[in-house]
Each structure stands twice: as structure tokens, then as C-alpha cells.
Amino acid sequence: MNDDHALARVLEPLYESILDPSRLDDFNVLLGQATHSHLTGILGHDVACGRGSVARVAGADPERMAAEMRPLNLNVDPWVSRAMPHLATGRVFNTEDLLPNAQMRRSDIFNAYYRQFGVEQQVAAVGHYDGANSITLSICRDDRHRLFDEDELGLFQRVVPHWVNAYAIMRRLDLLQQRVESLEAALDQAPMAMFTLSANRQLLRANAGGERLLSLGVLHRTAGQLSASGWQDASLQQLLARATLARPDGQAGDVEKLVVQAPGIGAIAITAHPLAPPLIAGDAALLVFAQPVASASPARLEQALHHLFGLTDAERRLAVAMLQHADLALAAQACGVAVSTAQTRLKVVFDKTGERSQPALVRLLGALNAVC
Numbered sequence: 001m002n003d004d005h006a007l008a009r010v011l012e013p014l015y016e017s018i019l020d021p022s023r024l025d026d027f028n029v030l031l032g033q034a035t036h037s038h039l040t041g042i043l044g045h046d047v048a049c050g051r052g053s054v055a056r057v058a059g060a061d062p063e064r065m066a067a068e069m070r071p072l073n074l075n076v077d078p079w080v081s082r083a084m085p086h087l088a089t090g091r092v093f094n095t096e097d098l099l100p101n102a103q104m105r106r107s108d109i110f111n112a113y114y115r116q117f118g119v120e121q122q123v124a125a126v127g128h129y130d131g132a133n134s135i136t137l138s139i140c141r142d143d144r145h146r147l148f149d150e151d152e153l154g155l156f157q158r159v160v161p162h163w164v165n166a167y168a169i170m171r172r173l174d175l176l177q178q179r180v181e182s183l184e185a186a187l188d189q190a191p192m193a194m195f196t197l198s199a200n201r202q203l204l205r206a207n208a209g210g211e212r213l214l215s216l217g218v219l220h221r222t223a224g225q226l227s228a229s230g231w232q233d234a235s236l237q238q239l240l241a242r243a244t245l246a247r248p249d250g251q252a253g254d255v256e257k258l259v260v261q262a263p264g265i266g267a268i269a270i271t272a273h274p275l276a277p278p279l280i281a282g283d284a285a286l287l288v289f290a291q292p293v294a295s296a297s298p299a300r301l302e303q304a305l306h307h308l309f310g311l312t313d314a315e316r317r318l319a320v321a322m323l324q325h326a327d328l329a330l331a332a333q334a335c336g337v338a339v340s341t342a343q344t345r346l347k348v349v350f351d352k353t354g355e356r357s358q359p360a361l362v363r364l365l366g367a368l369n370a371v372c
Helices: 003-016 023-035 062-069 078-086 108-112 150-189 208-216 232-244 298-309 313-325 328-335 339-353 358-371
Strands: 039-046 051-058 092-094 121-129 133-141 193-198 203-206 219-222 225-228 256-262 266-274 284-292
Touching (some): 003 023, 232 256, 328 339, 339 358
Antiparallel strands (some): 266 284
């Protein structure tokens, strides 16, 4: 078997393990065969306390290895302690360079641990080191009279950059998964109703608040899409269409807002927030919030607008009316002023808040209202 073929055979399960971690077991087995190692493993080291952990191992019972490692302080291990000052992602350590086997065999930790698993030589590659924890890929030889030769070490060295890259991807995916799970939990616990929609406006998900509005009949799931009752549905569909419509510059549409009437609840403010363009058809493209207007706190919002932007009483009333009605004419009517007067005041509000459009202002007001 030539080196290229052996390398490809080893790397196949390594990269497949990014999506299927169980393939790391096959990777360890094939790496052991290619380097004639009796034992291969992926091990962790908590540098602060000196404790080790066993992630994957081939050639030994992982539970037994973990149990034997548990009482050890790796920081006093002659091999490990010599490597620690030089730990870095991608670094490769050969125990023969750290402390030759003939000297290591006289240490207590060799007899307490390494001898139990026949480890006479170990070559380890650091897949990740963050200053506190390391994760290493190790190959071990059980014959003290036959060290790893040049070809075996060369193959391992060729595996190392792939191991580092694959592990970095695994860590990134794991972090993203944790964030997704946290986001899912946050959405479910949020009191505001939330919905995620695809680019063709299919309803992908509703949090607990959203499901409540659906169960009450305030909003509906019709043919897989979010809809409203009666004549208001046309306005809702237009809002969703505008929010998902791409602009000439290739960016997504702006935040859109609509107020609908819900029997028994009153007015419901619906905002549609475009997300980044979906990578795959059916991915979430729109985040929709629905909040009873009665839950808004005009007094606290007005106070925040005065404190943050220095808006006058009249300007604050107009801003709150804009949040409640999302329409300048209706906001002017609610404030008891002419539309032309409201337009003049709105320009001042734009200047003071730094916003330049009604949808952007509504977005700002909605964010402030959520924390007031």
C-alpha cells in the first residue's frame, strides 16, 4: 500500500466523523494499522488540574484506560511535563525526544499507568490547545526495541493537519449546535409570539407564544402558511411578501409592521424581520413577531425616548402612535394633529433618533418597547 493510498484510507473516516462522530473509532483503527501502532487514542488534558480524559481509543478498553488515568496528575508525568511548555495546536511530540524510554521506565507513573497498556513510545499531535485544555491524537508502540520508523512518522505527520482541521470543524459545529439549542429554548420561553417562515412563506416553526395565538384563532396555519382572519389576511400576506422581497442592491427587505384586530384580545402588532438569504431552499428567511398592543407601555416608552433622544412631548406621542399603528395618517389621527404636522414632527424624530425611514423607526421603537 503506497503512502497516498494509506493516507486517503485513514482520512476518509476522519472527515466523515465531522457529521458522524462514531467514525472516529474507524479512524483510530485505520491509523493504528497504517502506523503499526498497538494503541491509538484521542485524549484530553486539563492543564490547570493535571487531569486527563479519554475521548476515543482503539487497542484498549476505554473504560479501563479512563479508570487508570483518573487518579493521575499528568502535570508530573515526565513526558507530559516536558511537553507542556511547548503545547500549541498542531504541535507534534515524540516521547523519545522528550525523555527516552529507558529513563521513563524507571518512573513511578510508567509503572502505574503506561506499563498497564504496554506503551513504550508515544507520538502525539495536538488538535486543539486554548491555554487551559488540550486534545491530542496519539499513536503508541508496545515494542521498546522497535521505535516508529521514518515512514510511519511521516504518514502520521501528513495526517496531523487534517486532524487539526477536522477537530476545529467539529468544535465549531458543536458550538453552533449549543447556540441553536439555547436559541430554541429562549424562543420557547419568550412571552412574545414568534414564527419562522421560509422564503416562500411556509410556516416552519412557532414558539409557545405563537402556538397559543394559533390555538386561539388569532392567527391561523392555512395550507402550511401563516394567515389572519377575514379581510385582514390580505394585508398580512402583503406585509410578508414585502418583507421577503429583495431590494435592487441584493439585500433583503426592511422590517415591516402591521396591526390587526383580534376578537377577545384587541389589536395585535405584527412585525416581519427578514433574515439573511437562506442557504438551502426551505431554510428560515423571515422572523415574525406578534404582540398584543395592549401589552405595550406608552408611559415607559415615552420616558425612554425623552431620556435617550430628547424627544419633546409631542414628538414622543407621535412616536408611540407610530409604534401602535405603523401608519403616519393613523398616528396623526391618534395624536389629534394634521398629517402635514405629523410629517414635520416625524422628520425631527428621524433627526434625533438617527433613523431615516418609517420601518427603521418602528424597528427601533419596537426594540425599545420590548425592554421598557
